[in-house]
Every structure is written in C-alpha cells, then in structure tokens.
Amino acid sequence: MAHQPQPYPLTAEAVRTWSSLALAALGRAREDIDAINVYPVADADTGTNLYLTAESADRELGDLLAGVTDGTAGTSLPEAVRAFAHGALIGARGNSGTILAQLLRGVADVLGEEPDGPGGPEGRDPARLLAQALTRAAEEAYRAVAHPVEGTMLTVATAAARAAETAARAAGTAADVAGAAYDGARAALAETPGQLAALGRAGVVDAGGCGLVAVLGALWQALSGREPAPEPVRGRAVPVPRPPEPCAEEERDGGPAYEVIYLLEAAETEVDRLRTRLDALGDSLVVVGGDGLWNVHVHVDDPGAAVEAAVVAGRPYRIRITHFGDERRRARGERSQRAVVAVVQGEGLAGLCGEAGATTLLARPGEPPAVAELADAIREAHAREVVLLPNGAELRAVAAAAARQARAEGVRVAVIPTRSEVQGLAALAVHDPEGTFDEDVVAMTAAAGATRYGELAVAERQSFTSAGICQAGDVLGLIDGDVAVIGTGLAETAEAVLARMLGSGGELVTLVLGPEVPDELAERLEAYVQHGHLAVDTVTYQGGRWSAPLLIGVE
Template sequence: MPYEPAPHTLDAEAVRTWSSLAVAALGRAREDIDAINVYPVADADTGTNLWLTAEAADRALAEVFAKPAPGMTDATPETSLARAVRAYAHGALIGARGNSGTILAQLLRGVADVLGEEPGEPGEERGSGRRLAQALTRAAQEAYQAVAHPVEGTMLTVAAAAARAGETAQAATGTAADVARAAYDAAREALAETPGQLAALGRAGVVDAGGCGLVAVLGALWQALSGVEPSAEPVPGRAVSVPQPPDPCEQPDAGPAYEVVYLLEASDAAVGELRTRLDGLGDSLVVVGGEGLWNVHVHVDDPGAAVEAGVVAGRPYRIRITHFGDERRRARGERVQRAVVAVVPGEGLAGLCGEAGATTVLAPPGEVPAVSALVEAIRRAHAREVVLLPGGAELRATAAAAAEQARADGVRVAVIPTRSAVQGLAALAVHDPEGSFDEDVVAMTAAAGATRYGELAVAERQSFTSAGICQAGDVLGLIDGDVAVIGSGLTETAEAVLERMLGSGGELVTLVLGPEVPDTLAERLEAYVQQGHLAVDTVTYRGGRYSAPLLIGVE
C-alpha cells in the first residue's frame, strides 16, 4: 500500500511514497508501454524494463528504512532525505534493465547528486523547490552525458523539458510540489511531440515508450508531494498497431543481434576508455553510474568482445546477454519455441554461450546463484521450452527448483545434469532448436555425458586428496571432479591430465583458459596433443575473469 504523502514536503518519507507510487504507475502501464516500443529496438520490453528497474530501486529504499543509519540503534530510525535518495538511485543502478531502465537509473542518480548534497544557500532546506528544480536539471544533464549518441524524440527530450519547466516553476513559486507539477505537465507535452522528432515513432504513429514511462514516474513524484492523484489517461498511441516486418529477425537493417548488460567495478579513467571501445563495437551505448560502480548497456554483434572490453576496464559481473532475434519475435507477441539457459563461471564463457544463442547466468566458482536468478533467466529467454544447463553438480538443486517454478508458469523445462562448463559447450554444440524437444534434450544430454572434463586449480593449503597429500601452491589436476594429478607447474600438470583423459580415446579437446594464463600454454598443449594424438582436434577459448586457470573437455 502507498504511504500517505506529505504535501509540499520533499523529505525521506516523500521519496518512499514517490518510489511506491512509481512502481504502481509503471506496473499499470507497462503492457501498454511495451506495446508502443519501437525505438531503438522493437523488442516490446520498455515498460517491463522500467517497471523492473523501479522495483529494484524500491527494494533498496525499503532496506534503508528497515535498517538503522550508521551510529543509530533504533529499530525504526528516522531516515534522512540524502540517505533515501542515494539508496533509491543506487538500487536503480544495480537493478537497471534495458536501455530505458539504464537511463532512468542515471536520471535518479542526477536527482540524488543534488538532493544528497548540502544546500548552497544559507538556511535553505535540501527538499526545497529550488533544490528539486536543480536536481531535475542535473538529472537531464547526466542522462544526456551517459548516452553515447543522444537522440531527440526520446526520454532524454522528455527529461530535458521537465527540467526546464521545473526551473521556471521554482522561480515563480518556490514549492517542491509546484516544481513537480510543472515538470510533469511539461513532460506530457514533450512526450506528445516525440513522433514529430523521431522518424521511427512517426512511421509507427506512437510516442516514445521510454518517455511515456518517465511521465509516469514524474506523475508519481507530483502525487507524492501534493497528495493529488494524476488523472488516469491512456498511453498515447496505444491504440495504434505498431507495424512489424514479416520476419524482423531476418531484416538486414535490424541492427546488432545482441544486447549486453553488466555491472562494472572500474575507475573513471578506465570507463572513459571503455566507452570508446564499446562505441566502436555497436550502438545504443549507455554507461551510467560513478564512484567506482557502473551499469553498462550496449547492442552489439559480438557479445564476447563487449564482455572482454569490460574485463579490460575492471571487474564486470551480473552479465546478461540477450539475442534480439528472440526479442523481436516477442515484439509480435510470440514466444520462441525453445531456448537454452546456461550457468557459466566466467565472462568469456558467457559471451561464447551468448553467441551460440543461450541466455546466460554468471556464477563464479564457489558461488551458487539464487533460484530467482535462474527463474528470471528462464523468463527472459521467453520460450515455451527451455533447456537448462547448470554447469556444476553443486548447482543441480538450484536448477531443479528454478525449473519447478518455471513449469508452474507454463514453461516446459528440462535440466541437463552438466557438471562443468565444457560439458555445457558440448551440449550447446548439438542443440537443435528445430527438432523435437525430447530428441534435442536426449542429444544434448548424450553430448554432455560423453564429454570428460578436467580442471586445473591451485591448492590453498595442505590437504589430503585422492592423488595423495598436496601442499599450498601445488597445482591440482582434476578429472571428472576428482584430483588425479598433483604437480608444481601448470604446463606439466595439464599435460599429465590430458594424457590420462586421452588414454581412453577422444576426437576433440576443448581448452578454456583462465584470465591470467598466457596463450603460450594453449600453444604448448595443442602441440602436445598433435604429437601424441594425430586424429584429435583442439579448440581454445578464453574463459574470462572468475574461470579456473584451465578447463579441459575431451569428447
């Protein structure tokens, strides 16, 4: 239930009310907003992405109200405006979804940057009308800066119009509620003009979907500060059928094939270089955040390269790779028949599986993803049938629970008991989305089961293993999950593991290199295989950050 608003007072409770009302408003409008989504990609998810972003921000805000501030012990402490807006913006940054959600996160960050600071004027309150107007202006400025190539006729245009009107209102009245009302009214007017500013919208006869969502958020802000509920109105352009080509997935001008999103821990300087690199790889580039934490969104044809660019810049995590072929079918109200969801330990593997058409979930070694993360990935795949590759024995229970939840939603799910990422790659190699579900699952299961898997790890302490006692720093060679070799160097241990694995035959060796392993190791191992096993082919991939020093698959 929404909290009772405090008219004309912009404080922490008002932010809490704003958040609750924004989630409700976007929840009511999200299907209509999805239906008018044509730019930059007609993937019918802008309303859903904005709603999910607002939900994530609301959860972060709720946690702030539930926990004492530093130095306080009261179970229900008073929360400051600065602490509330910062938590609200941080939650949006962490949970931002899609292009529109990422821009909304940056708009909220701009608001927090102003309302979280001490007022510049003596005696001025943080929540004054002047401060709110400044916050809306900063929000629009930062959103424009976050987008690599800003386009007018989008939610950026709507945000700028709201900011200008807010500045005018505060000069005349000074109240936060009046500033919010002026911003809301101006945003509505700017939204109505977007079809004449952006050709894609004009052709479809709709307004900008992201801008429509922003109007809902600004309406919630006005309601939180005034106590007046905006009159219900239909989403502009909702009644217009958005034209789609016969098969959007086959259109040569459909743009990049993948959406890549991840959180990134990196310095400002590294992010500057990352922007340049990603801008050369694709389009719809939006990088938001600051103070060491960023949310990166880009559309590319090479998702592996986009992820690797993040690895060069810093530490990417929560990587999501989505194939637009599936998204464009969803834009026509269709589900794809079948999809694959793979849990992988490294960013390089996430990119590799993404290129093969899989929806990926990143789970670094030793970490088990939440059931909700797998359920969300299954839903994001938007398919009637899903093949789930857990990638580790310790993940089977989580995968089974996620599959059970997805089945309750009407999705047919099969869990293939892959115990290593290389078994997942083998299963993906034989995946046939055009064949029957049962035959596909059987073939993928057989391919995974026929792949022996090995791994190199470095012992952290002295311990007993199935191959004897190891010391801290020893290189352990594991085969099918058990320690088979204890060595002193990566190359020698890898060669010993390969020799044992190939002893029972094989046609293909897959090598997945960890982030700090040199290419020379792969060259040495490829030569080793060729010398002793002339009929065996070798392929090498980079696993990226978090992956083990070396993964080996033998098929």
C-alpha cells in the same frame, strides 16, 4: 494540473510512495511498452527492463526502511532518495533502465544533500528543490549517454524539467511542479515519432519515454494524492496506428551482436578512459553512477574486449552478456516463452552460450555469483520458463536457492546439474525451445550427464590429491572434478587426461583453451585424438579471460 489545496510534503514517505506507485505503473504498462520498443534495438524488452530497474530501486528502499524502527518516520529525505537511486543503479537493465537509474541519481544529487550541509533540503522551498532535482536529472542523463539522440527518453526528461522549472517560478507547490513535469513529459512523448525516424516508420512513440511518463505520473500522484487519468491508448502513449515493425537497419541486422552490462568499481578518471575505449568498440554506450560505483551498458560485437576494458579500469562484476539474435527474433513475433540462463567463466564461453540463445552471467574465478545475482539473471530473461545451467558443482546450492525465488514469483525453473561449462555447452546443443518444457529439460540433462569433463589447473602450493602429492607449479589434470594426473607440462598432462577419458569411449571431444594457452596446444591435442581415435571428432573454442587453462569435454 489543478492546484492541490493540501499536497503531501516532500519527505521520505513521499519517496516510498513514489517508488511503490512507479513500480505498479510500470508493471501495468510493461507489456505495452515492450510492444512498441523499436529503438535503439527492436528487442521488445524496454518495459521489462524499466520494471526490473524500478523493482531493484524499490527493494533497496524497502530494505532501508525495514531496518529503521520508525519506518519512514525515522528516515530522512536524503537517506530515502539515495537508497532509491542506489537500488536503481545496481539493478539497472538495458538502455532505458540504465538511463532511468541516472535520472534517479540526478534527483538524489539534489534531494540527497544532508540537512546540515550547504544547500541541504531542509528549510528550502520544496517546489524549487524538486524542480532543481528534475533539471539535474536530465542533465546527468544526457552526460551519461555517449551519443545522445533526440526523440528518446532524454528528450522527454528535458521537457519535464523545463516544465517543472516554469511551475516552480510560478510559486506552485511541489505537487504542482510534479504535475507540470508529468504534463510536459506527456506532451514531449507525443512528439517523439516526428523526431526519430525509427519511431516514425514504426508509428510508435519512444518506449523509454513512455516508461518515464509512467514514473513521473507516479511522482505527481505521490505528492498530490490524485491518480493520473488513465491514458486512452496502449502503453500510456499516443495512439499506435499499426504494429511495430523492425526498421530497415534492424532488418539488415547491421548493429552489434551483443549487449554487455556490468557493475564496475573504479575511479572516475579510469571511467573516463573506459568510455573512450567502449565508444570505439560499439554503440548505445551508457555509463551511469559515481562515487566509485558505475553501471556500464554497451552494444558490441566483441564482448570480451568490452569486459577486458573494464578489467583495465577497475573491478567489474555482475557481468551479463546477451546475444541479440534471439532478442530480434522475439521482437518479430517469434518470441518463445522459454529461456536459458548460464553461468560461465570466460568471455569466449559467454559468447558461445549467447549465440546458442542463452543469457549468460560471467563469473570471476573465486567469486561465484550470489543467490540474488542469479535470481536477477532469471528475472532478466523475462520468460515464463527458464532452464538454469550453473556449470559448477559449487554453484548447485546457489542455483537451487535462486530457482526457488523465481518459482515464488511465478516462473517455472529447472536446474540442470551441470558441473562444468563443457557440460553446459552439451546441454545447449540439444536445447529445443519449441518442444515441451519437460522434454527439453530431460534432453538437456541427458546430454550434460553423458559428457565427461576434464580440466587442467596449475597447483598453487604443495598439497595432497587423489593422485598423490603435488608441488607448487605442477600441472593438475582433473577428470569429473577429481585430480587424476599430476604433470609438469600442459601438453603432456592434457594428453594423459585425454587418454584416460577416451579409454571408455567417446564420439566428440570439446577443447576450450584458456587465455594464456597457445593455439599450438590445440593443434597437438587434435592430432593426438585423430591418431589414436579415428572415429572421434574434435572441436576447439577460445575460453577467453578468466577461463581455466584447458577444459575438456568427451561425449
């Protein structure tokens, strides 16, 4: 890059400009990056994941500046860069977005040091400081990935850091360092098809590295005031000679079935043990963050075990579980413009919904998702049309607010008023992504409305209910949200609830067992239904951790 006589200083304003330019660049390139996404999973969402991660980072930085009277003039470089990195951390999506979040954290570890602290950024050479920040970013990203692979965005980040260090030693400006990092990243990106077999077979460069090049181009533009020359090829990559095809491994569908992502509050010692547990469960493990807050990403066949490992380590939240079957079909050109987002309590239920093609948001008892979390889940579905299943009467207002946010962003959203997970399962059973949106919504709404729902719970204290006074430890049988039976045992109370629910007829009984409920209860209830209602079928599922002791659906 040519020397810029009057470069912009490395300040909070530069970080704000970098964030805005990076988001715009990823927005322009997201579809092209999605199209060349073949590694580690050909799920055609790397560009979207990078964009959503950058959007979260930009939003956090914008919120910081909105609360400062003087805007960027009243904000220090450390404050701005830390907010930028934190926003990426809490909003990281997918493998690529999680790595980008750690790269930005590495930058913040250097630029985010307070001026009066040892080695603070004030008074130091900005060029050297930026080179150190990019080097730290690459190092931390490598450490965050359980099994680093060359030919990925990690390789591109390392090449950018090396070029930045060389420019800094040559006594260039911060803009020169950013320009050198951008050029180094572009050169490294062009080499990725020869470094990673999956890329070579598909004839594409690494999608994550392609996004990182766009982010570094935005950094150079923010510091130099000069816009990077438009790339003459799709997705800011080297020419793509043919459309990407699933590699042999993907065609055999030999990889894990689920992607699990969550934020985790935990001590670093616990996270080290968590890495070991998750590494044994699956692959594509990336754990980023620090200072007690982490973003965890892993591909597994047993999503419940991945969440359970998090519970042992600390407090997980914003848990998202996605089944890869639908994503792989989309990557083969079968992508539908419609998605389903479902809120559930229980990893087993999340797995069921995932297999049915839904993106799931796993909620803990007593901790319903906030509007922002649900809105993020809708964005993550990256579909033009979204059907939302709140699966709880208390979530209807939250779901409606999240839907309004998504509609303002151009997404068509319909909220099915499901009040229980069994109603959500009934709606998913008739979901038709190939039909029209209105027809699909009507059919799903009708299926949910035709499903009566029951639940067993244990009373925590004495209280008045619609069925009388209950004592602590009593088993409560709820039907359509109201207490209908008060009993002393799970089995007897469940049979009483089933008797009432089947009194008005039914063709199918769905039983969802909680984590502490023995399988014998399901066998007893199945026998009870068969004995008294010969024409009624019964299906049983495991709800997993955090699900109610028993959920009952009657259709």
